[in-house]
Amino acid sequence: MQAWRIREPVMWLCEEMTGNRKTYGMNLIGGVRRDITADQYPKILEVISKIEGQLKEVISAIVGDTTLHLRLKNVGVLSPEAARRLCAVGPTARGSGVEIDSRVNHPYAAYAQVRPRIISHPEGDVWARTLVRLEETLESIRLVRQALEQMNAGDIMADVKEIPAWREGIAYVEAPRGESIHYVMTGPDNRPYRWRVRAPSYANLQTVPTMFQGNTIADAPIIVGSIDPCFSCTERMEVVDVKTKKIRVYSQEELRQMSRKR
Amino acid sequence: MLVSKLKEAIICLKNLRVTLPYPFQPAPPAEGFRGRLELDINKCIGCGACLNACPPRLIRMTDQDVRRTIEFGLGRCTYCARCAEVCPERAISMTKEFELSTEDKKDLDITAELVMAKCGQCNTAYTTQRIVDKLMNQVAKEIGVEAAAKIG
Numbered sequence: 001m002q003a004w005r006i007r008e009p010v011m012w013l014c015e016e017m018t019g020n021r022k023t024y025g026m027n028l029i030g031g032v033r034r035d036i037t038a039d040q041y042p043k044i045l046e047v048i049s050k051i052e053g054q055l056k057e058v059i060s061a062i063v064g065d066t067t068l069h070l071r072l073k074n075v076g077v078l079s080p081e082a083a084r085r086l087c088a089v090g091p092t093a094r095g096s097g098v099e100i101d102s103r104v105n106h107p108y109a110a111y112a113q114v115r116p117r118i119i120s121h122p123e124g125d126v127w128a129r130t131l132v133r134l135e136e137t138l139e140s141i142r143l144v145r146q147a148l149e150q151m152n153a154g155d156i157m158a159d160v161k162e163i164p165a166w167r168e169g170i171a172y173v174e175a176p177r178g179e180s181i182h183y184v185m186t187g188p189d190n191r192p193y194r195w196r197v198r199a200p201s202y203a204n205l206q207t208v209p210t211m212f213q214g215n216t217i218a219d220a221p222i223i224v225g226s227i228d229p230c231f232s233c234t235e236r237m238e239v240v241d242v243k244t245k246k247i248r249v250y251s252q253e254e255l256r257q258m259s260r261k262r
Numbered sequence: 263m264l265v266s267k268l269k270e271a272i273i274c275l276k277n278l279r280v281t282l283p284y285p286f287q288p289a290p291p292a293e294g295f296r297g298r299l300e301l302d303i304n305k306c307i308g309c310g311a312c313l314n315a316c317p318p319r320l321i322r323m324t325d326q327d328v329r330r331t332i333e334f335g336l337g338r339c340t341y342c343a344r345c346a347e348v349c350p351e352r353a354i355s356m357t358k359e360f361e362l363s364t365e366d367k368k369d370l371d372i373t374a375e376l377v378m379a380k381c382g383q384c385n386t387a388y389t390t391q392r393i394v395d396k397l398m399n400q401v402a403k404e405i406g407v408e409a410a411a412k413i414g
Contacts, residue, residue: 002273005280012292019296019356025342033347034294061269189314242285 006054009047016040031157044148048141055141059134072127076211076223079124083207090178091136092204092227095129097122102174114146126226133228163190175200177228201229291358296341298359299334301372305353308332308376308390312345312354321345325378328387332374337367 011021017040018024026032036044062068078088083096093100099118103111119135121128165188172181178200187193204227211223239248250258282289291297308330313321320335346354364370378387379394402411 002277005277008280015295016292019294019343020341023341025296025340057269057273061266061273063266064263065266065270066263240285245286 002054002058006051006058009051013044013047016043028157029163030160031155033157035156041148044144048144052138052141055134055137059138062134063131069127072125072130072222073123074125075215075219076126076226077124078207078211080122082210083124086207086210087203088178088207089200089203090175091129091132092178092207094118094120095132095226096124100179102172102179106172108171108173110147110150113150114143116143126222129226166193177201177230178204199230201227205229285361291360295358295360296343296356298357298362298370299336299339299341299343299345299372300355300357301332301334301374302353302355303374305351306332306374306376307351307353307392307396308374309350309393311348311350315344315348317342317344325387328378328380330376330378330390332376334372335367336370336372339370 014024015021017036018026018034026034078086078092078096080097083093083098088096088098089100097120099120101116101118102108103116104118107115117139119132119139121131163186165186167186168184169186170181170183172179174180180200181198183194183196183198184192185194208224208227211226212220215223239250240246241248308323310323310332313319313323313332318338318340320338322331322333322335324331324333341356343356346352346356362370376390376392379389379391380387
């Protein structure tokens with residue numbers, strides 16, 4: 001829960017910079033839509049300094065917590081060989097000592113100038129993956145600082161008018177969960193005709209059966225959680241009545257019935 | 263072990279409850295937030311630039327007799343604000359409104375009607391009167407009001 005608390009100021013910052021806390025809508029063909037304004041620079045530095053301190057506080061508290069060690073160590077082990085064989089990506093691979101990161105291995109955008117350090121732990125258990133994620137937050141803060149320092153002022157958008165139809169493009173980025181690959185085929189009217197995403201959870205989910213082996217059912221939720229898969233959380237819905245202050249939770253079945261009625 | 267537990271306790275005690283009392287207290291979004299789209303019908307000239315830019319293609323434009331109807335099916339809106347960006351008349355703006363839950367998707371729809379201009383030769387409506395007016399104003403600026411009036 002403390003991690004959510006620390007994250008929230010980042011969401012507010014994103015909302016201020018892009019216009020929404022999650023769906024940033026910043027990238028267009030040709031560049032980005034909004035520049036960082038002069039008063040946002042100090043604000044970004046202030047927020048990341050604040051969360052850096054808070055993260056270090058949380059990390060220093062939990063790395064030595066033996067209750068967590070008992071629960072997470074040697075649970076859901078993925079060996080480096082299995083991680084390679086199953087093509088794990090991101091923190092799932094790095095938590096098994098496989099040091100891959102497309103920002104480092106195949107630098108794109110400005111990652112040749114702003115070099116990330118690969119964070120890896122060789123144990124391959126849930127604890128190792130947790131540590132990788134924790135330490136990567138600090139590495140991300142360092143990268144944001146470095147990027148802000150080195151960034152020059154200039155145009156943020158190229159003048160792109162017509163996009164030729166029936167051309168293909170493929171691009172990869174290192175997303176928080178690992179390498180994400182997008183394929184696009186252009187169509188008429190400056191629109192995409194086909195778009196196919198190979199999200200990192202697709203690759204990482206293949207490792208779960210191997211991680212399950214030799215563990216109890218009670219370990220299953222934390223093993224699945226340790227790859228941080230992108231599941232939808234729509235199987236229940238909470239309705240708050242502002243006037244009566246009553247809260248009602250709709251179940252998955254109720255929602256299904258309602259959606260069929262309409 | 264004990265040190266860890268103490269550190270954890272201190273973090274929890276220091277922060278206590280951080281959840282905002284929303285929705286019992288309003289939580290206004292930041293400046294520049296992309297919320298519910300608003301159309302200023304007094305400014306719209308019916309050019310259809312928004313229609314070309316809209317990624318989910320929720321804007322429809324239909325001509326019938328001397329009326330051009332522009333419909334925004336906002337149930338599909340992704341709040342990208344591309345329409346507001348490309349609108350030459352700045353008729354579309356993004357408000358800060360985000361509490362848009364409704365029982366009927368149609369509650370979110372916007373419909374605008376514009377009068378169309380008819381061709382002097384064949385008497386068919388070809389574009390909106392506002393586009394014609396705008397062009398004529400530009401022509402008047404270029405060649406002078408009197409000369410423009412002659413072309414009519």
